[in-house]
Amino acid sequence: MFSQTVEYALRAIVHLADSAPDSQTKDEIAAATLVPPAYLSKVLQSLRKADIIQTQRGVGGGMRLVGTPETLTILQVVNAVDPIKRIETCPLGIRSHGKNLCPLHRRMDEALASVESAFGATTLSEVLSEPHGSYPLCSHPPVREGQLNILPTLPCAPQTDGTPD
């Protein structure tokens, strides 16, 4: 239903919002969100073109939010990479009758509208500040190890929690 690109973009932007207003490099974001680094570049380009993030080349560079998590909605991110296409005209008619959708396509469009509405009403800050203390990219706080480690800090790092397979 949602494209892989949307999934990646949202993961990345959540991570960026979480570290706002600081910058993160592409590789840092990729490691934290488990998105293929090479492809993440492309996705982030779309977000930059949509003026959702700023980029900075060179040493100490990276990506950061243009605005604040309070004002940025999930919908803006989604529309930047893979816009929700509302059904404007009957997909059957060569020349559709304006806004008069048939009952079938009206229902389908209403479904799209509900998604659009829900996403448009959700800011990044809302995603980040859930009351239950759950963490954005997984259901528990990220593993923070007080050491330089080989593996990047994975929000949802594979970990055996005692539960057998």
Added chain:
Amino acid sequence: MFSQTVEYALRAIVHLADSAPDSQTKDEIAAATLVPPAYLSKVLQSLRKADIIQTQRGVGGGMRLVGTPETLTILQVVNAVDPIKRIETCPLGIRSHGKNLCPLHRRMDEALASVESAFGATTLSEVLSEPHGSYPLCSHPPVREGQLNILPTLPCAPQTDGTPD
């Protein structure tokens, strides 16, 4: 957002529901719904495997609804050809924590749930019996010509209604 296959399946099933309990051949459905005939075969196969339609080979054969338009929902049709995949577990975690989605994916799943709910609550008969007299596959009654014609009856046949390009 919705796949082409879903679009085709819904068009076909609306047409079948509209002519229920009669049969329609694949080519009749294809002509009426403007779906590529060869591909429609594949889509209809999915509906048959889901026991939503019955098929009959040979002279006088075709496809018809198994049930009634009153009990068949859009969701059943959608799930037969391209199931709505709810987000059950965190897409990031190798081993996700059961049903505890992170805030981001919970929102995304809620959007999917709203689509699922809307589609599950809509029967084919509801689509067919809109109060405004609008017609299922387009916003006006189909062109019915009292003659044998070369072109099939297209519900949304391309027609110049006086509006310039």
Added chain:
DNA sequence: TTGAATGTGGATATTGACATCCATTATTTG
């Protein structure tokens, strides 16, 4: 100024969704 860090953009591969074609099977009618 040099080199390391970092994003940019173009070329290219991979994959699955969409679509077509055709030989075959099943059914009905004459």
Added chain:
DNA sequence: CAAATAATGGATGTCAATATCCACATTCAA
């Protein structure tokens, strides 16, 4: 049975989404 009708299933083709790679441009620090 023979012929016409109609669905079935397998093989194949096409294309856009996904994904990778690399040469290049930009920036900072030493």
